[in-house]
Amino acid sequence: MLGTQWGDEGKGKVVDYLASDASMVVRFQGGNNAGHTIVFGGRKFKLHHIPSGILRGGIKAVIASGCVVDPLVLRKEIEELKERGIDTSPLVLSTRAHLILPIHRVMDAQEERLRDSSGGKRVGTTKRGIGPAYSDKASRVGLRVGELLDWERFQRLYLRHFEIKRRVIESYGESVDLDPEATLKELREAREVLLPFIQDHFPLVQDAVKRGENILLEGAQGTFLDIDWGTYPFVTSSSTVAGNACSGTGVGPKDISEIWGVVKAYTTRVGEGPFVTELHDEYGERLRVSGGEFGTTTGRPRRCGWLDMVMVRTAVRLSSIEHLAITKLDVLSGMGTLKVADYYLHNGKKLYYYPDSTYLLEEVEPHYVEMSSWDSTENITTPENLPRELKEYLRLIEKESGARISLISYGPSREETLVLYEGRKM
Ligand code: IMP
Secondary structure: OEEOOOOOOOHHHHHHHHHHHOOEEEEOOEOOOOOEEEEEOOEEEEEOOOOHHHHHOOOEEEEOOOEEEOHHHHHHHHHHHHHOOOOOOOEEEEOOOEEOOHHHHHHHHHHHHHHHHOOOOOOOOOOOOHHHHHHHHHHOOOOEHHHHHOHHHHHHHHHHHHHHHHHHHHHOOOOOOOOHHHHHHHHHHHHHHHHHHEEOHHHHHHHHHHOOOOEEEEOOOOHHHOOOOOOOOOOOOOOOOOHHHHHOOOOOHHHOOOOEEEEEOOEEEOOOOOOOOEOOOHHHHHHHHHOOOEOOOOOOEOEEEOEEHHHHHHHHHHHOOOEEEEEOHHHHOOOOEEEEEEEEEEOOEEEOOOOOOHHHHOOOEEEEEEEEOOOOOOOOOOHHHOOHHHHHHHHHHHHHHOOEEEEEEOOOOOOOEEEOOOOOOO
């Protein structure tokens, strides 16, 4: 299950819904840059690290090898869930995931400042230390969750890592306002909370595959924040496409039987970078307000625009997506005219796939199909009584993407969901 746009497609709700027949939800990349808001039993839950499947009860919720984890944040999340009466025992934290350390947060903010002051452009990161943690992983100086098992060794590695980073930061003429001993103490306290959840997740996942259980692999962010396929450099530091669901979890490609992509009925983006169908008028403002388009993690207002099928089509091909879940259809109710981009124009040439360069993206013009919106989604109970205009909107998405729409969502609660895929047992 992955996002087909720039994240915030509503994956949390869809995963939570589809998890009903799963024995395990496994997150394959990202860290606490992600945020899921889930309304469950009339209560609102905001999760960053923990897969949303945890709220289902009894389902294993695995933070797998492709993720980066801030132990201080995860500790808080676990404690909060416990306080609210949620059983956290199904949580599994992979020894292979990499740690986001306090210094990574400092570096994230500093790197953004450096990009700015050197005449470049900020990425607009979430400042959670994601980029620096993944950089350390690639540079082979990162610390993995498994190191927490042996505290004596962890301390040594942590202090050495801190010293390397301190020297690098100071060589940029910046200072480090962090006390390694104080942060070590905080990490030790977090470790106590985390220890029961830490294990090599590989045998667990492989045994479940062998038993033929339903396992849901959950991506974070979205296709166009992918480090290779997104709007580089305005991307996150991990790979968000289906291919990485395998290396990020240890499940082989042939063991994946269904690939789902989540599409918000319009487009949003937080942070900097190109956005071809962005709206700077009252329509954009309307989407932001009625869609509650403010970041779950940072609270930043999201940039809003029309649905872009060049993006969705590319995401579908890139990840072999067969099933689409369309979310937030309620937000488009009563909008009057709706627009959907079916291709871009560049110097008279039609582009059907997402271009490879941010420079080119600045020069393209979206070509729009105009449609009428529906009045309301309030009385939807069956696929048969969907408003005519909404059916047309869905048909257009299927035609332009080449994938089938298997689920639609038109409100935050579980009840405001309709499964259109007969083959799936719900
Ligand atoms: P980072 O992942 O914090 O390094 O941020 C890189 C880019 O990805 C920024 O534009 C962020 O706003 C964006 N981003 C990261 N995580 C999410 C997410 O979960 N939803 C939407 N945008 C995200």
